[in-house]
Amino acid sequence: GAGVSQTPSNKVTEKGKYVELRCDPISGHTALYWYRQSLGQGPEFLIYFQGTGAADDSGLPNDRFFAVRPEGSVSTLKIQRTERGDSAVYLCASSAPAGGRSTDTQYFGPGTRLTVL
Amino acid sequence: QKEVEQNSGPLSVPEGAIASLNCTYSDRGSQSFFWYRQYSGKSPELIMFIYSNGDKEDGRFTAQLNKASQYVSLLIRDSQPSDSATYLCAVMGSNYQLIWGAGTKLIIKP
Numbered sequence: 001g002a003g004v005s006q007t008p009s010n011k012v013t014e015k016g017k018y019v020e021l022r023c024d025p026i027s028g029h030t031a032l033y034w035y036r037q038s039l040g041q042g043p044e045f046l047i048y049f050q051g052t053g054a055a056d057d058s059g060l061p062n063d064r065f066f067a068v069r070p071e072g073s074v075s076t077l078k079i080q081r082t083e084r085g086d087s088a089v090y091l092c093a094s095s096a097p098a099g100g101r102s103t104d105t106q107y108f109g110p111g112t113r114l115t116v117l
Numbered sequence: 118q119k120e121v122e123q124n125s126g127p128l129s130v131p132e133g134a135i136a137s138l139n140c141t142y143s144d145r146g147s148q149s150f151f152w153y154r155q156y157s158g159k160s161p162e163l164i165m166f167i168y169s170n171g172d173k174e175d176g177r178f179t180a181q182l183n184k185a186s187q188y189v190s191l192l193i194r195d196s197q198p199s200d201s202a203t204y205l206c207a208v209m210g211s212n213y214q215l216i217w218g219a220g221t222k223l224i225i226k227p
Contacts, residue, residue, distance in 0.1 A: 031213065042218050042220055043215070045214040045215065107163065108160040
């Protein structure tokens with residue numbers, strides 16, 4: 001596709017359940033980012049992949065959160081034992097390889113709205 | 118703690134006037150700055166990026182950067198009702214992650 005895609009668009013789950021959120025970046029983009037955004041706030045950085053490896057996971061709030069990108073394209077954000085405070089919109093972005101400032105721009109997917117009841 | 122600050126607004130501007138949005142950042146070493154627009158219920162959409170001190174113009178939009186004072190602004194000329202949205206300022210961190218302000222809600226009144 002032409003842009004970043006994310007599935008599902010909405011996810012409602014119960015406290016304590018496990019969820020997976022998927023991101024499909026723009027074709028050819030090697031950098032992939034996960035952010036989450038709570039109502040009335042700017043996005044908050046979670047994790048950054050360059051290729052298959054997590055280059056920076058310092059934004060993951062705790063060990064219930066984990067993300068993978070096994071083939072350097074699609075990424076999955078995994079949340080174990082969900083809590084009500086995890087409710088937010090989870091945004092994925094991708095950008096071309098680092099190396100030129102014009103390639104620093106991050107393009108965002110439509111987001112997944114996660115609601116934990 | 119690296120921070121990006123924006124006035125949350127709302128900022129109300131008459132149609133056809135200039136809307137001025139401001140942002141300050143704490144990390145003096147920051148090099149890349151971005152303005153995104155976000156409509157309610159949608160994801161952020163890139164408006165402009167700026168790397169060098171001074172002004173950068175793109176259509177009705179002008180980004181201004183002053184690294185000495187650590188602020189970046191966005192001017193929107195000939196404001197239209199469709200410009201009504203939340204405008205997010207973002208600064209690129211050392212690992213290419215974006216550090217975001219909370220956004221300024223802009224309302225263009227017809």
